Amino acid sequence: MSPSPDPFQPLQLGPLTLRNRFVKAAANEGMTIDGAPTRALVQHHRALAAGGVGMSTVAYGAVSDIGRSLPGQLWLRPDILSDLRVLTDAVHEEGGRVSCQLTHGGLYVPGMKVKGALMSACAGFNKVGLLAGNWRSRAMSEDDMARVGSEFVAAAQICAEAGFDAVELHMGHGYLLNQFLSPLNNRRRDGYGGTAENRARFPVSVLAAVKQAVGTRLAVLAKINVSDGVARGATVDDAIVTARLLERAGADLLVLSGGRNAESGAFMFGSNMDVAEMRKVLGRVASLAFRIAQIGAPRVQFKEMYFLEYSRRIRAAVTVPLGYLGGVSSLANAQAALAEGFDAVVMARPLIHDPGLVDKLRTGAVAVSGCAHCNRCIPYIYHPAGTWCVFNPPNDPQPNRVRAAQRG
Numbered sequence: 001m002s003p004s005p006d007p008f009q010p011l012q013l014g015p016l017t018l019r020n021r022f023v024k025a026a027a028n029e030g031m032t033i034d035g036a037p038t039r040a041l042v043q044h045h046r047a048l049a050a051g052g053v054g055m056s057t058v059a060y061g062a063v064s065d066i067g068r069s070l071p072g073q074l075w076l077r078p079d080i081l082s083d084l085r086v087l088t089d090a091v092h093e094e095g096g097r098v099s100c101q102l103t104h105g106g107l108y109v110p111g112m113k114v115k116g117a118l119m120s121a122c123a124g125f126n127k128v129g130l131l132a133g134n135w136r137s138r139a140m141s142e143d144d145m146a147r148v149g150s151e152f153v154a155a156a157q158i159c160a161e162a163g164f165d166a167v168e169l170h171m172g173h174g175y176l177l178n179q180f181l182s183p184l185n186n187r188r189r190d191g192y193g194g195t196a197e198n199r200a201r202f203p204v205s206v207l208a209a210v211k212q213a214v215g216t217r218l219a220v221l222a223k224i225n226v227s228d229g230v231a232r233g234a235t236v237d238d239a240i241v242t243a244r245l246l247e248r249a250g251a252d253l254l255v256l257s258g259g260r261n262a263e264s265g266a267f268m269f270g271s272n273m274d275v276a277e278m279r280k281v282l283g284r285v286a287s288l289a290f291r292i293a294q295i296g297a298p299r300v301q302f303k304e305m306y307f308l309e310y311s312r313r314i315r316a317a318v319t320v321p322l323g324y325l326g327g328v329s330s331l332a333n334a335q336a337a338l339a340e341g342f343d344a345v346v347m348a349r350p351l352i353h354d355p356g357l358v359d360k361l362r363t364g365a366v367a368v369s370g371c372a373h374c375n376r377c378i379p380y381i382y383h384p385a386g387t388w389c390v391f392n393p394p395n396d397p398q399p400n401r402v403r404a405a406q407r408g
């Protein structure tokens, strides 16, 4: 058996070479103004690149205005090109690569009122839009799918023009593409519903279209759920079908996540939400709505590498490069992931806690992350200074009030 690669060895993903195997997972930074990157977002990703990550991922880039889940969310459009360019230049100056996550909320729009019913796989009552007044969803037609597919393509082209090295299509966590994959939302009786193959058809077609449009310039990644982690949701067997189809459509890397924001947050994070911190940052009503949505979801006890058993099943089924994600907490975990056959190690919370972690692991300055997986960073997505680890000195809100490309 050949030895498993060193996590600090380069990795080839389609047209892209990473200096090492460490990828910062998309984690909504809360560092945008009117959907444009702020200076804080630039500083955040510069620090990650300076701290040694092979590639950082800018989170939660909506492909259209009605694809947004939250009003201020990053929204990819031509008039933010100069702000995006400042961001990608900063990461490149530090020797890192940078990906942009592309998403469409579908019916998952908890943060603003959208006129009319929201698009999804099926029509119905929409519990996640209750607070915002988005009570109903409508089933997408093939014309809707073609339009949304072209929005993903246009957003990927903007990313290419802005200097990104990769795009990551968000197919997990309960957003539009996941609403097709998951039987929780997809009860269609046409060629886009029923079997796992049919449920994957629209998401796979989006990846194929993006790959065709930008695949020679950018690596095209997808983030998928290994399982929805909730009764009647998509299972690991469904995820294997999805992974095989995405492999065939030309994905350069699949990032393996799990869980759904509305139904199974603890499964997604491998640890429970901190309700007191949520109430402190979000207020009573929003935090209560969040708790109600999670009623019935089992509480969990954190364990390192909490998606490993599921992700192994996918590793055994495909040859496409895979990023292991979920509870990587140490150099030993990263080495174990590579020894299991995964190609990259994808981390969110440990790198929110310490953007310099990768270089510290490389030099031996530390062997274990100081992240407690307490999830107290999560409500700070909505804080004026942006996402923050409560064990660090507070973020300065000032750079989060200025667009990235603003002079002076």
Ligand SMILES: Cc1cc2nc3c(=O)[nH]c(=O)nc-3n(C[C@H](O)[C@H](O)[C@H](O)COP(=O)(O)O)c2cc1C
Pocket (backbone or CB within 6 Å): 025, 026, 027, 028, 029, 059, 060, 101, 170, 173, 223, 257, 268, 269, 325, 326, 327, 328, 346, 347, 348, 349, 350, 377, 378, 381, 387
């Ligand atoms: C503050 C915060 C924000 C997040 N926002 C996103 C997001 O915008 N898109 C996404 O795909 N995942 C998001 N995630 C989930 C992470 O990408 C990752 O799946 C999860 O934190 C588990 O990985 P970890 O154990 O390395 O933290 C977020 C996580 C955190 C902590």
